[in-house]
Amino acid sequence: MEFPSSSSSSSSIFSPRPSDDTVFYAIYPDSPTATTTVTLQSLHLKILETLSPFTQDYIWQHQPFALSVSTPPNPSCPCPSSSHLPHLHGHLRFGDNLDDEWFAVFLLFQISQRFPSLSIRLWDSDGDFLLIEAAFHLPRWLNPDSAHHRLFLRDGSLHIVPRNRLPNPSLIDSLNFIVNSPHESLASDGIQRAVRKRISNYPEQARKNMHRVRVRVPVSVAQVLKHEPRLISLAVEGFYDRDIDTMKFASRMERFVERGKAEELVCVSVKMSRAMYAQLVQQRFQAPKCYPGMPARSEKEGFAEAELGMKIACGLEMMYQQRKRDGVEGKGSSWEAFRKSLESSGYFQGMLPGSSEYQRLMQSAQEYYRNTSLHSKASDLLNALVRRIDEILALPHLVDDFKDQEVPPSDDDSWLYGGEEELNSVLMERQKEMELYDLKHKKKGKAKEGQDAGPSSASNADEFDPGDIAKTMQAFVHKLSSYKGAEAPEDRNKEVDLDVDQFIKDMESIMMHTDGEVANSNIEEGSSSDLDFDDSDESDIAELDEDTEDGEEIFMRSYSDAMNEELKTTTLQKSFVRANEQIPKKDQGTSNASEHIVDEDFSPVDVDVNLVKSLLDSFSSQQGLPGPASNLLGLMGVQLPQDGKKGK
Incomplete structure (x- = not known):
């Protein structure tokens, strides 16, 4: 089975630069020449159906695990070498929640096991991070410089393209090799065990990562979270990443606290990740003046529930208003990518931001951007969430709808303050790995050390x-x-x-x-007359x-x-x-x-x-x-x- 030869392609200058907290993945079928858009769409639906039992109750930190169909030519593909191949690809921003990244790895292993005719490649800003996890078991020749296009998931196992067979492999060469010679590319048992051990606790670890908490929020916030519980991730993101501009939205609370202090708080249960809960609890934030009255601090439990709900409400308000504004202006990630491309190309001619000439150039760039298709696509994407929230709030909702329901108590959050023992156990485990690695290589180098030592390095005193x-x-x-x-x-x-x-x-x-x-x-x-x-x-x-x-x-x-x-x-x-x-x-x-x-x-x-x-x-x-x-x-x-x- 052969893949077509590669052709040169470059990614679009409007593609945003990948952040350091993003994992990328690409799925390649074995028969690319026979793969059509319909075939990829069918495969896409089968994969989502397979992963649904694992992901249906999971709250992702920033964005859910998703796949997109990529048919050549596709300059927006995150991996330029794949732009000419029909495949599925996606990326997941995990932020401060590293569990999201490893849960995504677990899901990719599940795809690999359920669909043996697929080859999967995954990487992040550090490169092939699975090799970092198995660092103590790698062959000496394998390093970040030589690992490009060598690591793949296939049939539930890790495959590494050997150097002696392909010294400088392209993506096409590596895919052909692991399909035609899977036994030669199969990684060693030590590498397989190291990576499998890292994901062995999933999906139980994913469920353990969820945290339920009881909060007191305005009725409008309770209504939105009732119909779209996953919007809690955007609410926490809006609160945690707030700046001076978005804080102005929170000070007015025009969308979610329409009645001001007359608004009544209701008690609801919200599910979020542990990382989200920590981001909310660990930050101090004073309630806006227009926010409804909260219980006194002496009522510790009631005040804690209301304070946490206030942070969620403010985050939801900031997120909603910012997306609404960016949707009108057609900005967002695509505009930021467009602006950065102008900066890198020297469009602003070294002008200082804020200067009159800089502002003139910026206005020209914005006018040009509004006339492109990027503007309409960004506006549709940003306005979709705003329209969804407006649709939910347009439905009838009263305070009495939430008063009669029974709300379970919050989960124990002792994990937030007692993680020292878990951290020490992880460090001790790593220390044992290092000791075993050093012991193994000392035994191998003992004979050589005796040969390379000095004239008096003999261990025998005689x-x-x-x-x-x-x-x-x-x-x-x-x-x-x-x-x-x-x-x-x-x-x-x-x-x-x-x-x-x-x-x-x-x-x-x-x-x-x-x-x-x-x-x-x-x-x-060199002497002078004084030195004669x-x-x-x-x-x-x-x-x-x-x-x-x-x-x-x-x-x-x-x-x-x-x-x-x-x-x-x-x-x-x-x-x-x-x-x-x-x-x-x-x-x-x-x-x-x-x-x-x-x-x-x-x-x-x-x-x-x-x-x-x-x-x-x-x-x-x-x-x-x-x-x-x-x-x-x-x-x-x-x-x-x-x-x-x-x-x-």
């Missing part, structure tokens, strides 16, 4: 040669370091980064100073240098004698290991390069032996923890064995 410490330390001391600091001779934690131009400049500088003729010529060329010397001056300088050297030698002898006199009365000499105390068998590599400090009152001291002894004592005192000795030696590529005899 193979450890202390002479390596002295040799490495001598190399470190005698190494010429730059002004940036000391450089370890075997820095294994840092990659070599050579600046060729700077290296050449440094070498030229060194050569200029070491070559006497060049140095003298540079002095002559004759032969007598040079001889005076030579005599001065000789006197300085003699003076320094005399000072050092005097300083050494004075220091030795002071050390005679201390126990410092007992802290050194003397040369005659060394083991003759181990003097190779250490005694040859050692420096013996000889004084008339001190026995000879082997510097290398004392160095090794001091480092070993310091390392032993760390008791296996990080410390200066292990850090310094590790930087130079020397790894000391653990003291297995400690404490015996």
Whole structure:
């Protein structure tokens, strides 16, 4: 089975930029050449019928799970590479309610299981977010850069197009591959388990995410929510995303509180998501002056119900009035997309918003927009909701209609304040995954680590040669370091980064100073008349240098004698290991390069032996923890064995 070859297409400039809280999905039939609009519409109805038992009582945060029929060419398709393929696609904005995204994933898995001849692709602003969930089980080659057009749902399982078969797959290539070679693209068991575990609690988790609460609202609000309970999501959105302009609508409450303070509140039960409930409860909001009187604060339960109802009523008013205004003006998301496209194309010529020239250009853009089909479509869409609310409020409704009904109590909201235990359990579960992942890769890399380690990295203490410490330390001391600091001779934690131009400049500088003729010529060329010397001056300088050297030698002898006199009365000499105390068998590599400090009152001291002894004592005192000795030696590529005899 083959898909048609791809053709270049670009999305419309009027398509709004996807937000960061939106999940996208596309469903591709196996026989695109035989798929017609009628076939897609029939498939669309079958899918909605299949999902209806899961979604009929669910309140979505911003918009419900939906699908649209896409037939080529379709420049408005959210995935440009799909614009030439007949398919179903949709997007879902989940906002602050992450459960909506994972419930959508569960629904897509259900579609995949019920319709095995479909291939489903889903992604969000983070890319293939299912791979993020299974990060500890992915092959090393799979990363955000190489995952494009590789992840699909098919027949209830995850499929990943392998890199060795398709190095740079297009959407067409990947769809053909998973249809013709499903066993090769089937993801590993670890990836399947990780993703399935994330959605294993659905649809029960979706029902648990619903929260019923008893509120007191004006009759008009109760009437609207009775006929369209899902409008609670738009009411909460209008309240939570309010701004200065929409607050003006709430201050007047012209549509839902027509009688002002004379309006009577009724008690109703409202179902919403937990995220919506939290958005309402956690925000402080003062009732408008025109709003009906609420119970006193001393009546805690009654006041809480009325305050929550007031927020819902104000949100519904702001949403209604804003959509009504935008419907008249034909604005909304399509206008915002059109305006942003003008800004990106340089239409406003860098003019400051609010300036007279900017306003003139804006008026011209609005006039042009009103004459396009986008204006009529946006107006129809925005006015549809306004007309629906007007139709509901046109029906007879009285206060008595809501007084006689029994309203159940609100659900327990302790989950809002006691989520610490659940959060800790999730964090602990993630911590265990990380530990298992680290343990697995440590075992794999143990053999390689032994091969790549330094000369003294053997775990067997018998193979450890202390002479390596002295040799490495001598190399470190005698190494010429730059002004940036000391450089370890075997820095294994840092990659070599050579600046060729700077290296050449440094070498030229060194050569200029070491070559006497060049140095003298540079002095002559760069000197001024004030720095000219004759032969007598040079001889005076030579005599001065000789006197300085003699003076320094005399000072050092005097300083050494004075220091030795002071050390005679201390126990410092007992802290050194003397040369005659060394083991003759181990003097190779250490005694040859050692420096013996000889004084008339001190026995000879082997510097290398004392160095090794001091480092070993310091390392032993760390008791296996990080410390200066292990850090310094590790930087130079020397790894000391653990003291297995400690404490015996």
